[in-house]
Amino acid sequence: MAWGIMPGQEGIWKRLQRELERGRPAPAYLFSGPEGVGKRLLAERWSAALLCAQEGSGAPCGECRSCRLLAAGGHPHFHLLQPEREGSLGLAAIRRLAEELWRSAPGYQVAVLDHAEALTLEAQNAMLKLLEEPPPRTCQVLLTARPEALLSTVRSRCREIKFGPLPRRVVIAWLEERGYSVEEAMGLAALAGGSLTRAASLCQERVREWRERALELLLQPRLHRLLSWEEVKDRELAETILDFCAFWVRDLLLYQLTQNRQELLNRDREETFWEEVQLAPEYLLAAGELLQRARQWLRSRVRPAACLEGLVVGLMEERRNNGGAGGRNPLPQGG
Known part of the structure; x- marks a missing residue:
């Protein structure tokens, strides 16, 4: 178990x-983002600090018996x-977690729930009881990228x-350490949105494919083409397509305003x-709103x-209403 700090998150630590x-540590935390x-x-570093036998340092010593047990996963x-x-x-x-927390030997305890948004409604109600009546000297840490998926009562107890x-x-x-050139790393980092998980899922070949499909959606929105894509079946891939569409909308609007490719x-x-792809600003703005709505549907577990x-x-x-493109369409017109 590594107890480092991700660069950029030092302020939280x-x-x-x-x-x-x-x-004065809280009995429960919600790490959202x-x-x-x-x-x-x-969360792992925080757990180590709470359990460390060297009290008062504000950080795990890494040498006491508690730190060694935690590092060994036991x-x-x-x-x-x-x-x-x-x-x-x-x-x-x-229920198993509650039993473990209540029957454990005396001493500080830490429970970390990763991907807390995966808790079912029944599990959240049971979690609420555990948050309201926690065992003594216990800290519970919930981690989630979707805090809105948790009951408001659960969030309010953290x-x-x-x-x-x-x-x-x-x-x-991080990408350069994994063998990407500076130019490749800069491009992927721009698409990753500040997420290493996202950066790791991107590779140059698939990036090019997803990027072109997203552009095709904006320039030639056609249902019969869409239904043949694998992205319509996978939630993560569908979100990737939405991200690339949003990047195109941003870039096309920005270029119309500044004529500067560097940004x-x-x-x-x-x-x-x-210069050739001059989609009407009204169409691009409407596309941005539609993308936001589609993203909300996706996060609401719509297929x-x-x-x-x-x-x-x-x-x-919107293409019919706003006339779509104000310049030549660079994509092939067949199909």
């Missing part, structure tokens, strides 16, 4: 340190709960700490491309296919 040094920004890493007072891939956390899991996206320089450095996310395209279909229907309507 200092805040937690002050709470520990003052002897995007995936891949260091929530789990900091500390009896550390409880980690997380769903299986694409799974949920049910009532039985929370001290929320919000994590923002990582600085782009951190993502660039564009897709700046590898030739200048002739930006990915239905989200993308709704987006395409909306884009088709």
Whole structure:
């Protein structure tokens, strides 16, 4: 178990340190923020600090018996709960956690619930009881990228700490360490949105494919083309397509305003491309609103296919209303 701090999240750690040094850690925390920004890493460091035998330092010593047990993955007072891939956390899991917390030997205990948004409604209600009546000397830490998926009563029982996206320089450095060139790392970091999880899921070949499909959606929104894509079946891939569409909308509007390619996310395209693709500003602004709506549907567990279909229907309507492109369409007109 590593107890580092993700670059860019030092301020959050200092805040937690002050709470520990003052002897006033909260009985429950909610670490909220995007995936891949260091929530789990900091939760592990916080757990180590709470369980460390060297009190008063505000940081884990790494040498005491407690730290060694935690590093070896065998500390009896550390409880980690997380769903299986694409799974949920049910009532039985929370009941087992409660039993473990109440029957453990005396001493401080820490429970970390990763991907807390996966808790079912019944599990959240059981979690609420555990938050309202926790065992003595217990700290519960819930981690989530979707705090809105939790009951308001659950959120209100926790001290929320919000994590923002990582600085782009951190993502660039992380990608360079993994063999990407500076130019590749800069491009991927722009698309990753401050998330290492997102950066890790991107590769150059798929990035090019997703990027072109997103552009096709904006320039030629057609349902029969959409239904053949694998992205309509996978929630994560559908969200990726929405992200790339948003990047195109941003870039196309920005180029119309500034005529400057240096600030564009897709700046590898030739200048002739930006001059030829002159989508009407009204259409692009409407597309941005449609993308936001599709993203909300996707996060509300609407089927990915239905989200993308709704987006395409909306884009088709806006093309008719706003005239679509004000310049030449660079995509082939067949199909």
